[in-house]
Amino acid sequence: MIHRVTASVVGHRITRVTFVLYALALTIGTHWPDFSVATPGIEFSDKILHAGAFFGGVLLLGLTGWLGPPGLRSACCAGAIGVVWAATDELTQGIPILNRSVSFFDFLADVLGVAGAVLALVLIGLRHVSDPPPETF
Numbered sequence: 001m002i003h004r005v006t007a008s009v010v011g012h013r014i015t016r017v018t019f020v021l022y023a024l025a026l027t028i029g030t031h032w033p034d035f036s037v038a039t040p041g042i043e044f045s046d047k048i049l050h051a052g053a054f055f056g057g058v059l060l061l062g063l064t065g066w067l068g069p070p071g072l073r074s075a076c077c078a079g080a081i082g083v084v085w086a087a088t089d090e091l092t093q094g095i096p097i098l099n100r101s102v103s104f105f106d107f108l109a110d111v112l113g114v115a116g117a118v119l120a121l122v123l124i125g126l127r128h129v130s131d132p133p134p135e136t137f
Helices: 002-031 046-061 072-092 104-127
Strands: none
Touching: 002 046, 002 072, 046 072, 046 104, 072 104
16 A cells, blocks of 8 residues: 555656646747747648647646546646636737737637546546545444
8 A cells, every 4th residue: 555655646746747847848839939830841730739738738737636636626627727828828929029929729729638638637537446445344
């Protein structure tokens, strides 16, 4: 039992550090002045990157354990935080010195990624096996 708890604590620490680094990298990447993912000769929608980036961020957030055990409640909390995060991220790109643009469609793609992460977290919560209750006599 002690080994299992220790493994869980270590897993949460790794997930938490990964989430913080991921969130920092995402924030820097979305606010870097004049940054573009355009590749000459290749048509590509950055909406896929938006959805994938916020899927990953919200999934990691939900797995940190900060919002409680896996389940519907923690998944919805992660989703709510993700939508606020996406809106804040998109709106702050409108700061003039960054020379970035604000796009409602980018925000919608972010929210699509958040929704996918919430679904994944709910499914993970359904698979979560808790310790059986102690037997009483």
